[in-house]
Amino acid sequence: MKINIYDFLIGNKIAHIKIDKILLINIKEKIVCKYGSLREYNAQKLKICYSTLKADFRINKYFKFSRLLKIANDVGVPKGEIFSHIEAFFASGSN
Numbered sequence: 001m002k003i004n005i006y007d008f009l010i011g012n013k014i015a016h017i018k019i020d021k022i023l024l025i026n027i028k029e030k031i032v033c034k035y036g037s038l039r040e041y042n043a044q045k046l047k048i049c050y051s052t053l054k055a056d057f058r059i060n061k062y063f064k065f066s067r068l069l070k071i072a073n074d075v076g077v078p079k080g081e082i083f084s085h086i087e088a089f090f091a092s093g094s095n
Contacts, residue, residue: 006083008091009065016062018088023081027068028057030075045074062090 009015028038035041042053046067056063072082 015065015091017065017086018062019085023085
């Protein structure tokens, strides 16, 4: 039995991925260019706790995959580029 990892990751709200820092920096730079700051982007688009978003870009090793796809879509980074930079992933949950 083969598992399509891409479909699993896209359809799973509890999946987290580790991507290389170069792509993460590139996405952050695009956010700052388009919205002015991470805080402004968060206020306009994501509407989550700002410290969570800030930690995703500065501290956390793993990024919530569904959130990263939304951010990448907002700044024009294709899904294929995200998939090509995945270093590791995990999904946690009770079921």
